[in-house]
Amino acid sequence: MYADLHIHSHYSDSTRSPKEIVKRARELGIELLCVSDHNTTAAYNELIPLCKAYDIKLIRGAEISASFEDKEFHVLAYDFDFENKEIIDICKQCETVYADMDLELIKKMSVDYTEISLEDFNSYKRNLKNGGWKGFDYLKSKNLVNEVPSFFKHISDHHIKLENSFPSIEHVINVIHKANGKAVIAHIGETMKNNLIEIEPLLTKLKNMGADGFECYYTTHTEETTNVLIDFCQKNNMLITIGNDDHGGFNNRSNVIYEMGAIKVDFNKLNLKDIEILG
Structure with missing residues (x-):
């Protein structure tokens, strides 16, 4: 088996x-x-x-x-x-950490990329068939990421630091x-x-x-x-x-x-x- x-x-x-x-x-x-x-x-x-x-x-x-x-x-x-x-x-605590990461990244990237905004992101509906998570799917829809490593490169490049952390x-x-x-x-x-x-x-x-x-x-x-x-x-x-x-x-x-x-x-x-x- x-x-x-x-x-x-x-x-x-x-x-x-x-x-x-x-x-x-x-x-x-x-x-x-x-x-x-x-x-x-x-x-x-x-x-x-x-x-x-x-x-x-x-x-x-x-x-x-x-x-x-x-x-x-x-x-x-x-x-x-x-x-x-x-x-x-x-589990809810961990989900909050990921959600906060998305928000902080979108806030910082919106300064450099006029095609994205926090308001636009908040109203965005993720397509489950795409896989991933809301932040990734949103940025992919704007042609700003492709594979998972490209998302986390943005996290690194924009120095995303969160107050809350994983347990x-x-x-x-x-x-x-x-x-x-x-x-x-x-x-x-x-x-x-x-x-x-x-x-x-x-x-x-x-x-x-x-x-x-x-x-x-x-x-x-x-x-x-x-x-x-x-x-x-x-x-x-x-x-x-x-x-x-x-x-x-x-x-x-x-x-x-x-x-x-x-x-x-x-x-x-x-x-x-x-x-x-x-x-």
Whole structure:
């Protein structure tokens, strides 16, 4: 059985609806999936009956943003109580940070680009089929960005600094645990540019903070990074997961394709202990 436990829907920043995700998973022979939208679980009202209809097993989840050592990290929350107030609040906090980032960028760019304004941005309606988020979609409609890196180049070039920040990764892990979930650190290889000198000391730190596992198999992880993560998880009896970070093509780049099925790993190579699998 093949699994993909890191997929996004148009409820966050993918081009795909839940139905399109499930149909695509069936076409690719993926029998276990998790839609881990950014800071929301809105897709699950549709997903649960769809997976049952298509005979696909499902793990409930979300991807929550966090700060750690001056970097933005992402934590995959699996099998948690969706109605837990602290989870809901922390997701809203993260969404506010992203929304504030959009507003500050548009304010600053409107000084240099007469075709955009804060008033125009506020009235803009995002097309879910485009993927991404409102700020990106708006700037793309003005031909000011194309791929995701071009958006964040504007963030850097315009020195966007926010008063509010993402919650600490330790706090995110604790909140997930209070909601009876499991906390898996997403794509640490990509976050740290596959620099094992920097990655290896972080693994013990994150484990001591309560992380339950690592996303070992990931689109941009090198073989060396994957092997180090698997070895660490096996030695410490931690969760081992896989994800391709599929956004329906939205986040594909000239040199990286994030697609369901890009990495296929047999279910037996994963460690999903104590995670409820629906279906």
